Amino acid sequence: xxxxxxxxxxxxxxxxxxxxxxxxxxxxxxxxxxxxxxxxxxxxxxxxxxxxxxxxxxxxxxxxxxxxxxxxxxxxxxxxxxxxxxxxxxxxxxxxxxxxxxxxxxxxxxxxxxxxxxxxxxxxxxxxx
Numbered sequence: 001x002x003x004x005x006x007x008x009x010x011x012x013x014x015x016x017x018x019x020x021x022x023x024x025x026x027x028x029x030x031x032x033x034x035x036x037x038x039x040x041x042x043x044x045x046x047x048x049x050x051x052x053x054x055x056x057x058x059x060x061x062x063x064x065x066x067x068x069x070x071x072x073x074x075x076x077x078x079x080x081x082x083x084x085x086x087x088x089x090x091x092x093x094x095x096x097x098x099x100x101x102x103x104x105x106x107x108x109x110x111x112x113x114x115x116x117x118x119x120x121x122x123x124x125x126x127x128x129x
Contacts, residue, residue, distance in 0.1 A: 001015065016051050024059075060079075084122065087123070
């Protein structure tokens with residue numbers, strides 16, 4: 001997975017494809033490996049983190065019926081946290097665009113999802129002056 005940091009888009013695409021292909025035969029192992037990698041590399045630049053997150057998304061979508069409930073629950077929580085972190089990182093440069101997107105998740109009369117609120121709070125903290 002270290003190759004996701006390669007600047008060549010073809011290499012990045014090959015890593016994504018390889019993770020997805022491996023995820024077809026061993027979805028839980030790949031999801032756990034991606035999760036562990038993201039935890040160990042919490043300073044990984046967001047474009048590279050996105051490659052791994054997208055591969056995780058594809059593996060989950062393609063194998064949802066095969067996943068153990070506990071694995072799915074843990075992966076979803078970790079995936080949502082990582083996605084929130086990516087939005088906060090992008091928001092340090094493009095705060096208006098990220099805020100527009102986050103604010104669309106607030107619907108009148110509906111309690112927002114936990115990670116929407118967490119993302120909103122972290123955006124405000126990371127951009128506070």
